[in-house]
Structure formats: structure tokens, C-alpha cells
Amino acid sequence: xxxYRLAATAAALCVASIAxxxxxxxxxxxxxxxxxxxxxxxxxxxxxxxLAVALRAEYPISPFFLVxxxxxxxxxxxxxxxxxxxxxELQAQAQLPGGRVVPYLxxxxxxxxxxxxxxxxxxxxxxxSVGGGARIGMRRQLGLVADARLRVAASGDADAHGDVTVGxxxxxx
Numbered sequence: 001x002x003x004y005r006l007a008a009t010a011a012a013l014c015v016a017s018i019a020x021x022x023x024x025x026x027x028x029x030x031x032x033x034x035x036x037x038x039x040x041x042x043x044x045x046x047x048x049x050x051l052a053v054a055l056r057a058e059y060p061i062s063p064f065f066l067v068x069x070x071x072x073x074x075x076x077x078x079x080x081x082x083x084x085x086x087x088x089e090l091q092a093q094a095q096l097p098g099g100r101v102v103p104y105l106x107x108x109x110x111x112x113x114x115x116x117x118x119x120x121x122x123x124x125x126x127x128x129s130v131g132g133g134a135r136i137g138m139r140r141q142l143g144l145v146a147d148a149r150l151r152v153a154a155s156g157d158a159d160a161h162g163d164v165t166v167g168x169x170x171x172x173x
Contacts (some may be wrong), residue, residue: 037167048077126154
């Protein structure tokens with residue numbers, strides 16, 4: 001899966017969630033929340049694919065904006081020039097609250113650990129990220145989150161990868 005296809009999937013998810021009518025059972029976005037998600041990390045335009053797991057914590061600063069801290073890990077992939085094995089990032093996100101499905105877009109920066117080539121030389125550096133997805137309220141405090149992110153090394157190195165994850169979200173009262 002190319003990074004362009006990953007971005008198109010994220011955009012389609014956001015558009016679909018905006019078109020979803022709001023109804024009973026809507027999950028308020030008024031409190032902080034945590035989520036645990038799993039999915040795929042796609043390297044270098046589909047040259048490699050790995051299982052990714054992410055733990056995220058979000059804190060709303062208004063009904064339309066929130067700050068999210070996240071950590072994710074993935075196995076390194078052989079045959080890829082640069083694999084990102086772990087990422088710790090902070091994102092500012094804008095969301096459209098008001099219904100059971102809350103679409104969002106975000107951008108941020110963070111710190112990543114990379115593995116270079118078959119030799120497995122470890123490196124660390126800054127990353128920039130953009131992402132989008134939807135938070136889906138299921139019960140008063142429990143919900144789902146679907147998320148897609150694109151990341152690039154801030155140094156301009158060859159690392160570009162994307163994550164597509166789905167997970168369980170718990171909102172504190």
C-alpha cells in the first residue's frame with residue numbers, strides 16, 4: 001500500500017464520518033481519554049509491512065481542539081532501507097464534535113528510533129506527522145478509534161512510513 005493510498009484512505013474515513021448522522025448514544029468529547037490500537041505500519045510505499053501497536057492519551061482543550069500524546073511500536077522489516085521501530089509524538093488535533101462519530105485531523109512532531117538496513121544499526125531522530133481518523137462512541141465512556149498517520153524523518157532522510165490502526169478508546173468522566 002503506497003503512502004498516497006494510505007492518505008486517501010484517511011481522507012475517505014474522515015469524509016464518511018462527517019456524512020454519518022448523529023444520533024442517540026453520542027459520546028461526549030469533554031474529558032480526557034486513552035486508547036489502545038493495533039494495525040499496520042507501511043514502509044517506503046509498500047516495500048515493507050509490519051504489525052504496529054499504539055497507546056494514545058488525549059486531552060481536550062476545547063470542543064474542537066485537543067492535544068494527543070502517543071507512543072507506537074512496530075517490528076523492523078528486512079529489505080527496507082530504514083525501519084521505524086518506535087515513535088513518541090505529540091499532535092494537535094482539530095475535530096468536528098456533535099455526534100456519535102467524531103472525525104479529526106492532526107499534525108505534530110515527535111521522536112523516533114530507526115533501524116537502518118539489514119545490519120540493524122540503530123538511530124534516533126525527530127519525525128513530523130499528519131493524521132486523521134474518527135472517534136466512534138459506543139457507550140458513555142467506551143468507544144472505538146480508527147486512525148491513519150503519515151510520518152517523515154525531520155532530517156529529510158529516506159524514512160517515510162504510515163500507520164493504519166483501529167482500537168478501543170476509554171474516556172474518563
